[in-house]
Amino acid sequence: MGISIAGQSHAGAVRGCNQDVVAWSAADDGNSALALVADGMGGYQGGEVASRIAADTLLETLAAQGGPSGDIPGQLKAGFVLANARIAERRGAEPQLEKMGTTLVVVWLVGRQAHIAHVGDSRCYLLRAGSIRCLTRDDTVVRKMLDDGSITEADVPNVPFRNMLTRAVGAMDPVELSYCCQTLEYGDRLLLCSDGLTNSVAEADWGALVQAGCNESVVEALIGAALDNRATDNVSVVLMTLDE
């Protein structure tokens, strides 16, 4: 068994700065790997700081401290709690950062079990035998209104608060996260992305792009498509494959 990972983050076709962060770490024994995408927000420089704190904290607490133990959901939650506290502390200490926060989606693949935790609207998809399935549910006002039937998919592009999050790391006390576990088959891929990808390249158009070959080629193809569509937001993709 082996795990291969590739990822890339791009400022997009319009923005001058990149507030997204991608990161990953694979264990030397090839049995586990951690990957994440964080999409920071909150004014000048704030977003970059928040997403970087979140990424560094998760890598430090999960990958660097001896890898997975028995209570993986508990370890993930502890990482999110610490990231939330660190961002909140910086918010309190620096007035210019008071509005910062970040989304965070993390996959911790241990053996064939993918442990997925997230806050916000960065997503995790399962790519299996030509099918594409989103494993996360956005923490957005729009998602909740779709779920309760207040609006339809056709309304979404016109809703003024379509980017409004109901959860963000660094902006909640205590932090609330969503967690799920997915058993992978050999050849399965997990794709993590920021909303810069999903807003510029519709899932319906991913078909040929995600068949592009190795992880690096797929990541390259998706980001290239986003840029071709003049992505107005930062675009980030991480792709993880469970190899035999």
Place this chain on the structure above:
Amino acid sequence: MASLSLLVDNVVVNTFDLNRTETRIGRRAGNDIRIDEISVSGQHAIVEAVANAYLEGTTDYYITDNNSTNGTYVNGIRIDGRQRLNSNDMVRIGWNEFRFIDEEENTLEKTAYILD
């Protein structure tokens, strides 16, 4: 505050504030917005003002056609259910054209999008 402005040849001739939980539109007396014109049904449509359950301080406006004869249209499409209104939507009641304006929505577009 949201409102419906009645347009004639693209000129606003009357503006109705949507300051009630339910605003009834129709030809009969007793409607909150009364349009005494033959294409409008007695009780034609209703606009509801509903506090957004997930976004404190935000009000959403929904329009529902009340089985009218000539229909209710939003941006040229006849509605067949409850439809959320967005600022600057064109609402047609029978042959009468309105523009829906929600000033607070315009403000919301410009604010930061993180929730505290």
